[in-house]
Amino acid sequence: MHIELASASAGETERIAAVLAERLAVGDVVTVSGELGAGKTTFVRGACRALGVTVAVTSPTFTIGHRHTGVVDVSHLDLYRFVEVSSAEWGDLEPYFDEAIVFVEWPEAGAVALPAARVSVSLEHAGDDRRRIVLASPETALLQGIS
Secondary structure, eight states: OOEEEEEHHHHHHHHHHHHTTTTTOOTTTEEEEEEESHHHHHHHHHHHHHHOSSSSSOOOOSSSSSEESSEEEEEEEEOOOOOOOOOOHHHGGGGTTTTTTEESSGGGGGGTSOOOSEEEEEEEESSOOOEEEEEESHHHHHHHHHH
16 A cells, blocks of 8 residues: 655644554554655654654764664654665664664665565655655554544
């Protein structure tokens, strides 16, 4: 199942992410795709806030990953600098998946190595601060009522 949503601001993008985050559980993987500046980190920030993360949530492009403590642990990975995730690199990433909800930006590079996503998020520019957000999951109930 997939749903398409429109966001008119960063705050609205964060709100949509927060609604989704409240439905997630430890062990869930959420992939977040979109071109540069589409709002991927904004989306993850909104989810992190809903999960009790109080520190600044920034893109881990140059560090690859951040682990945040909230109501549950939240890992935020950014695979932008990867062409493909090798076995050795997966060894470095694997601990981020232990006992956490995981958000992965630019997941295409890790397609072969990453665990299956419970939800895939795609963000697109729609002019000015507006974004088109598509949420996809094989679990219909997970996405029902998100608006």
